[in-house]
Amino acid sequence: MIYAVEATKLTKYFGSFKAVDSIDLKVRKGEIFGLLGPNGAGKTTTIRMILGLLKPSAGTVKVFGVDVAKNRKEVLKITGYMPQRFSLYEDLTTEENLRLFASLYGLKGRDLDERVGELLDEFQLREYRYRLAGKLSGGTKQRLALAVALVHKPRLLIVDEPTAGVDPPIRRYFWEYFRKLRQEGVTILVTTHYMDEAENCDRLALMNRGKIVAHGTPQGIKRLAYGGDIVELYTERRALLYLKSFDGVKTILNKDVKDGVLRVKVLVDDASDRLVPIVKNLEEKGVKVLRANQVFVSLEDAFIKLTVGD
Ligand SMILES: Nc1ncnc2c1ncn2[C@@H]1O[C@H](COP(=O)(O)OP(=O)(O)O)[C@@H](O)[C@H]1O
Ligand SMILES: [Mg+2]
Incomplete structure (x- = not known):
């Protein structure tokens, strides 16, 4: 080529x-x-x-x-x-x-x-x-x-x-x-x-x-910096029992509970592939999902992550 x-x-x-x-x-x-x-x-x-x-x-x-x-x-x-x-x-x-x-x-x-x-x-x-x-x-x-x-x-x-x-x-x-x-x-x-x-x-x-x-690609570089894409869910606390076992979920980044609602950020391999199945799987287990979205990561943050300690 x-x-x-x-x-x-x-x-x-x-x-x-x-x-x-x-x-x-x-x-x-x-x-x-x-x-x-x-x-x-x-x-x-x-x-x-x-x-x-x-x-x-x-x-x-x-x-x-x-x-x-x-x-x-x-x-x-x-x-x-x-x-x-x-x-x-x-x-x-x-x-x-x-x-x-x-x-x-x-x-x-x-x-x-x-x-x-x-x-x-x-x-x-x-x-x-x-x-x-x-x-x-x-x-x-x-x-x-x-x-x-x-x-x-x-x-x-x-x-x-x-x-x-x-x-x-x-x-x-x-x-x-x-x-x-x-x-x-x-x-x-x-x-x-x-x-x-x-x-x-x-x-x-x-x-x-x-x-x-x-x-x-800009997307690929962000993935490299974070080890994947980040999705954020507003859901029930019980979601934590299942999330880690779903396909494509790498780890739970952080979580907090406010007024009984769990807000959790999850690292996945590919948000566009995984977001919909994650919500569906949770709902099949009877866990309500109030909101789910991919978290926008800036290239600037990715750059900082990639150059820390450099
Ligand atoms: N002709 C030169 N002589 C000595 N040092 C240079 C020369 N040109 C650039 N540098 C140094 O090389 C580094 C890279 O410069 P440069 O390529 O202009 O960076 P950038 O375009 O990314 O700002 C800088 O530290 C700069 O001071
Ligand atoms: Mg220059």
Whole structure:
């Protein structure tokens, strides 16, 4: 299988400091993949190695099967990059920036005019076309940076903390736009330190201190952190006689009784499979269930659990 990105034992030392520690990463074609972790985790360093901007101390990276160390030019042709820090020309206008990058990617004449026009419309930049990039607001700068990253219609878009420090409407806009790109078949590798945003990703790698501590779907990572899903029941105290014997029930996490009602949290292997049967089984034993639901666990809590003592 060819992955959009396949990093193997990727490592980077800065002096004696290991910023990226032998990570394996596989981004599938057509997915939104999140590289998630706190500041200093090693996300930007990883991305810069994927793009061939930084030479790994060890390990390899392939982008759509192309070895970055051997054919960086090819990789840049199929990849768009929006860096963490605004890196466009602040003393050029919005349109001049777009035209410059379009020409760097080999567009000329009418093709270039057309593409720039498309991007001005697509990213609602037309009203700012004659404004210097340095004078744009934060959100508009971000839209321009994304437009520039997409100027050559890449198959892979790499975005480094696109939503750091921007307002919620722009954050939402970005995620909606990523979903739209995914629909068009573009693969997206996005880094963020916002755990809530990472819920939008198809799959994630959780990074901490240069290492990948977990990877999988948001749901899968939460399961890994807790050893399963958590369901909460409001029921009769007698439920405790039976709960542990039901299929898929791993353990009772905590319980309390208030006004004669037992509230109990139970760890199960898969809440979507087990919740309904648990309620049914209890009722068959004559135990009333007042309420049953899966407990929402945040990625942030999962991350903390996975990195405790690390
Ligand atoms: N060029 C560099 N020289 C020395 N240390 C660096 C360099 N770039 C990054 N680092 C260090 O490597 C670690 C990871 O940085 P970075 O990849 O930027 O993390 P993140 O993007 O997750 O915030 C940090 O401790 C950072 O200070
Ligand atoms: Mg970074």
